[in-house]
Amino acid sequence: MRRSSRSRYLSFAVxxxxxxxxxxxxxxxxxxAPATQTKVVAVNDLGxxxxxxxxxxxxxxxxxxxxxxxxxxxxxxxxxxxxxxxKVKVTYSAVADAGGSINTTSLGNKTAFWNYAQALxxxxxQPGQGLTGLYMPADAPTPGPQAxxxxxxxxxxxxDGIPITPTDDARNYNPYPLLRITAIDKATNTELxxxxxxxxxxxxxxxxxxxxxxGIATEAPGVSWSNxxxxxxxxxxxxxxxxxxxEGTNLVGSxxxxxxxxxxxxxxxxxxxxxxxxxxxxPTSSAVSHDFHGRxxxxxxxxxxxxxxxxxxxxxxxxxxxxxxxRGAMKTGGMECRDCHGDxxxxxxxxxxxxxxxxxxxxxxxxxxxxxxxxxxxxxxTGDALSHLSGAxxxxxxxxxxxxxAYRTGDAAASPILxxxxxxxxxxxxxxxxxxxxxxxxxxxCHGSTHAIWPNADAAANDNVAATQIQGHxxxxxxxxxxxxxxxxxxxxxxxxxxxxxxxxxxxxxDVHGEMFEGNKNSCKTCxxxxxxxxxxxxxxxxxxxxxEDHTVTIPAGTQVRCNHCHGTPS
Numbered sequence: 001m002r003r004s005s006r007s008r009y010l011s012f013a014v015x016x017x018x019x020x021x022x023x024x025x026x027x028x029x030x031x032x033a034p035a036t037q038t039k040v041v042a043v044n045d046l047g048x049x050x051x052x053x054x055x056x057x058x059x060x061x062x063x064x065x066x067x068x069x070x071x072x073x074x075x076x077x078x079x080x081x082x083x084x085x086x087k088v089k090v091t092y093s094a095v096a097d098a099g100g101s102i103n104t105t106s107l108g109n110k111t112a113f114w115n116y117a118q119a120l121x122x123x124x125x126q127p128g129q130g131l132t133g134l135y136m137p138a139d140a141p142t143p144g145p146q147a148x149x150x151x152x153x154x155x156x157x158x159x160d161g162i163p164i165t166p167t168d169d170a171r172n173y174n175p176y177p178l179l180r181i182t183a184i185d186k187a188t189n190t191e192l193x194x195x196x197x198x199x200x201x202x203x204x205x206x207x208x209x210x211x212x213x214x215g216i217a218t219e220a221p222g223v224s225w226s227n228x229x230x231x232x233x234x235x236x237x238x239x240x241x242x243x244x245x246x247e248g249t250n251l252v253g254s255x256x257x258x259x260x261x262x263x264x265x266x267x268x269x270x271x272x273x274x275x276x277x278x279x280x281x282x283p284t285s286s287a288v289s290h291d292f293h294g295r296x297x298x299x300x301x302x303x304x305x306x307x308x309x310x311x312x313x314x315x316x317x318x319x320x321x322x323x324x325x326x327r328g329a330m331k332t333g334g335m336e337c338r339d340c341h342g343d344x345x346x347x348x349x350x351x352x353x354x355x356x357x358x359x360x361x362x363x364x365x366x367x368x369x370x371x372x373x374x375x376x377x378x379x380x381x382t383g384d385a386l387s388h389l390s391g392a393x394x395x396x397x398x399x400x401x402x403x404x405x406a407y408r409t410g411d412a413a414a415s416p417i418l419x420x421x422x423x424x425x426x427x428x429x430x431x432x433x434x435x436x437x438x439x440x441x442x443x444x445x446c447h448g449s450t451h452a453i454w455p456n457a458d459a460a461a462n463d464n465v466a467a468t469q470i471q472g473h474x475x476x477x478x479x480x481x482x483x484x485x486x487x488x489x490x491x492x493x494x495x496x497x498x499x500x501x502x503x504x505x506x507x508x509x510x511d512v513h514g515e516m517f518e519g520n521k522n523s524c525k526t527c528x529x530x531x532x533x534x535x536x537x538x539x540x541x542x543x544x545x546x547x548x549e550d551h552t553v554t555i556p557a558g559t560q561v562r563c564n565h566c567h568g569t570p571s
Contacts, residue, residue, distance in 0.1 A: 047451030078485025132161030204320035286370035291348025342414025357415025383421030534560030
């Protein structure tokens with residue numbers, strides 16, 4: 001265990017935190033839990049991994065997906081313990097989704113990566129083998145479930161580098177395939193539990209809109225542009241031709257080219273060594289992609305307008321109008337990429353960060369470090385109903401609690417806000433996808449992946465499968481019985497983000513929650529509101545029906561729970 005930050009269990013989408021409901025399911029009584037229950041909490045780390053569609057000309061990203069997992073098992077008291085590799089092993093295997101799509105292999109002409117892996121990455125790989133040695137289940141020397149490694153520093157099981165592609169076994173494009181993550185008892189070699197996790201991957205990363213011959217990036221006079229019939233190759237060749245024309249290089253004669261060989265990419269720096277060799281002194285991959293392109297004009301107009309929506313900016317290169325890299329709760333809430341990250345120049349590090357803007361505080365006043373100085377959860381979720389940021393240069397959400405922009409208006413660097421109320425903060429100096437909170441459970445394990453925070457508005461989306469399997473409905477893992485045995489959680493405020501247990505009949509007793517209110521009224525008001533009329537922090541995550549004295553009360557999912565659902569509002 002790294003820490004027990006019960007009051008800081010991360011909420012990246014507070015609107016879905018939900019269900020501070022003093023209620024039990026229909027019938028009022030809690031169903032006894034089995035003596036021991038095991039749950040697998042697993043998640044893809046980013047919400048979308050990109051992979052080149054074509055490798056013969058140049059490469060930005062190889063097939064490389066990451067899953068992080070934990071195994072929780074209740075002890076004799078019903079309290080969940082996180083198991084290590086001393087007790088269990090964890091594997092991933094292919095599983096069909098509800099539509100019948102299954103992805104077991106990356107071979108069979110799904111990608112040409114293995115034809116060029118050695119030339120690009122200096123890696124001698126077997127067909128189907130990823131850069132870290134992992135395989136898709138059907139491609140491994142011993143086909144079938146493949147093992148995670150155990151990371152002792154975090155107590156997480158990790159499968160980092162799965163070479164999955166977005167083409168399923170029927171040769172259909174599916175950027176949201178499922179893999180089954182299974183916990184196996186080492187002593188008996190029997191399955192304890194499994195969870196089916198979306199492993200998103202997209203090849204919708206191209207440069208054709210500008211760099212295909214005839215596009216606005218091929219207008220330089222006296223240059224012979226490519227006429228390759230494959231538009232993907234054509235646009236890539238044109239980029240090398242333009243680079244050679246502008247910089248005096250000979251990339252066309254050096255194919256295939258790994259862009260990161262000269263322009264440092266943190267995404268490919270698995271050892272975390274920083275720029276090396278030819279990368280030293282050159283702009284990073286992020287800078288040449290965002291800063292350079294963010295400055296480009298066409299007929300006097302920015303190619304990527306600073307106030308442009310995702311389709312006119314980010315989705316010109318990132319996945320995308322088809323793939324929807326940005327999806328989930330924030331997408332449903334109307335937020336755009338720029339609301340968290342800023343515009344192209346902000347992302348490219350063109351401006352110095354404000355005080356508190358760097359992830360670890362070491363780069364305040366410096367230029368944004370790619371993949372590190374990222375927006376924080378606490379940048380928008382700055383506190384609760386009684387204590388949160390407000391004032392000038394902040395874009396407040398209609399609820400008056402949250403922000404809808406992770407940086408202050410007028411800050412060209414889009415420096416992520418550092419909140420003083422840490423109720424919804426990540427681990428100190430740590431990004432969301434590497435943070436853990438309540439009981440040392442992965443923050444993403446309960447909230448979903450970055451860019452795909454639960455729930456996806458499409459009820460049938462593969463994104464929603466894992467949460468539904470674990471707790472019975474989509475959205476943030478909010479049901480205490482998902483991990484704890486029923487009736488074993490103390491009636492206090494030591495839950496995630498300072499929550500009390502939800503869906504427990506013991507709260508129906510007026511003496512119980514009445515005494516808690518009288519003992520510290522503000523502890524209730526932080527989520528139910530200063531007037532106790534409910535806020536997004538008190539939304540019910542699932543419909544609750546229970547009996548109070550001689551009548552039945554039903555609170556539909558999504559309702560902002562308030563005192564006078566059941567009785568008068570106390571003073």
